[in-house]
Amino acid sequence: MTTEEIQAAVARFPDATPVLSTADKVAMDESIAALHKAGKPAIEGLIAMFVDRNPEVDCKARHALHALVHHVWTIKDDAGRALLAATMAGALGGEKPKEIQAFLLAQIQLCGSKEVVAALGKVLLDPELCDPACAALMAIRDGAAAPLRDALPKANGRVKLAIIQALGALKDAAAAPALRAIVKDEDRDTRIAACWALASIGDATAIDLLTAATASEGWEQIKSVKNCLVLAENLAAAGKKSEAAKIYRHLHASRSGAKDAYIRDAAMRGLSAINMKLKETVS
């Protein structure tokens, strides 16, 4: 497919005048089919049409690439999906403007799989790309935790925060030791994220760390209590009832003020759900 043919296919996407009210589905579908049939040169050709923050120039090309993402899923073309994702991933980390790379990451979030995980790992430490890269890895799931674990020791600030959160979302048990080491980070949001990630993972060895975190104040305390409840629920769901009960009992005893009645009630409901009592029975 020549550059002119790609441009002709893209031209059949609707003009935005000012909205996309004149969309011709038949013409668009024909264009998508032609672009799909052309394979990698068409994908690269579309990406080459992108410009930084100037939708008047590249609106149709971005629309076409996005439509192609849906198309490979619709026709169940897994090889085509992998080619599309890999071709987009090949444009990451280079000289292209970060806004364009972020757009490509958003498309990879929809169609990427294990084949692009390594390429995503290469942009994780870029402050402008970390968020969309993490979002893509969270969507991909399969094999996605490894590059996040590798990047965590080298990360700082918002990048570190995003990586911690992604590891929690992926429930990556292998990351638990590294996460436990940062629950006392100097940054509040990092502490909260690390505790949440450990709760999400269901890390029984983090019980004392998470219950200790509830001694904080304000927003951090609100989130710390939530993290304890989530950890208890995940432990209970994993059959670790005595560990879950330990958390519930701690919350019930430590949240003793009038304003914390709802926390004590939540702890009681948690205990009841696992058939445990507030007082530990000593046999």
Place this chain on the structure above:
Amino acid sequence: MTTPKKNVTRRRFLKTSAAAATVPAMFHIVPRHCVAQSGKTPPSETLGAALIGCGGRSRGTLGEASKGHAVELRAECDVKWVGSADNKKRYTDFRRVLERDDIDIAVIATPPHWHALITIAAMEAGKDVLCEKPMTRTIAEGRAVVEASNRYGRIFQIGTFGRFGSSKNKDKILQHKIMRSGLLTDCKAVHIKNSALKVKEWSGKPLLKPGNPPPNLDWDMYCGPSPLKPYVHERFGGSHRKYWDYEGGGLSDMGQHHFDPTQWEFGKDDTSPVSIEAYAPPPHPECTAMWGWVEMVFADGLTYVLDSGEWGEPYSRKKARGVSLKDLSPEDQAKIIAMPDPDPLLTFAEAVKTRKPAGGNAEAAHRAACIVNLANIGIRLGRKLNYDPVKEVFIGDEEANRLVHQPMRAPWHV
């Protein structure tokens, strides 16, 4: 070697623990330390409210939250108040508002990409919540709100109230009873919504160039859990609904209004359709755009149709059809007639007072929002989708499931 016990799933755990959620009401009532003057509400019974998101709908939403009980507005919060917030009455960061012990009710009128996060955070802080529609931007966020409501025993009411009227209408009550009875196993009803879907009105303008956000706006905080995109003025201030990052066009704007009563009338407050099929052109990656119609079918055969009438050929597969006693055998008709009417739906104020679920509670509101979100996923993907309404996942469609659960930008998570 011992086999690990098969334990309850986390969702089942939350459901089980929620069963006792109405019990602790007696512990929550603030002692009446203060004696009221004649004809006035005692201070101890006045609820402190915070209004989070102070745009166009906010005062109306606050008014709804204030009906039936004494409410005092103690804090307001909006990301557009950089430079004018005092962090006493006027805030830009909702987290500081939720830290306050004198706030009992959070009234949320932000754009929808914040609804789940702030609702859940408010419940974590012990507040009851009235939240504007649509309840959430994604299906997974809606489930997270339901789980939080159960976990903390907090009251949730969505900012749509059509079901309260339906629940007092004798014809709608009869329909509700027929549908909830389980006697109608092959439902032929077709509900068609073919007006006020505002498709073109809330379609985005893809050619707008990015610029600089106004100095009073915390753009990063506004974007919150959504991707941090270059500022475009239409992404903010009501027109946010033209962008997938924050809402889902006219369908998201109006759909929960339309389907809140419908869901109650058809007895679908605890389930969702099993198939979704949309007729629409390939979607734009950022802006909401045109679509023709969406057909959604429930497991019992009930069909919902959204027919925009604004693009393409109109829907013609099925004709609108209601439910009546005639759909049942004479024996089953007698059973329906003998059935008691459902309990009246509780208003937000009644729910706050009794600690029983509100009429537009989290599960019911979530299922109504699912109609909107499922339809929008159908529109975006343009292929027939099969959905498991129990697990709340699409069957055999990985891409669709990536739209059910969309990752949030750190530090935001639910």
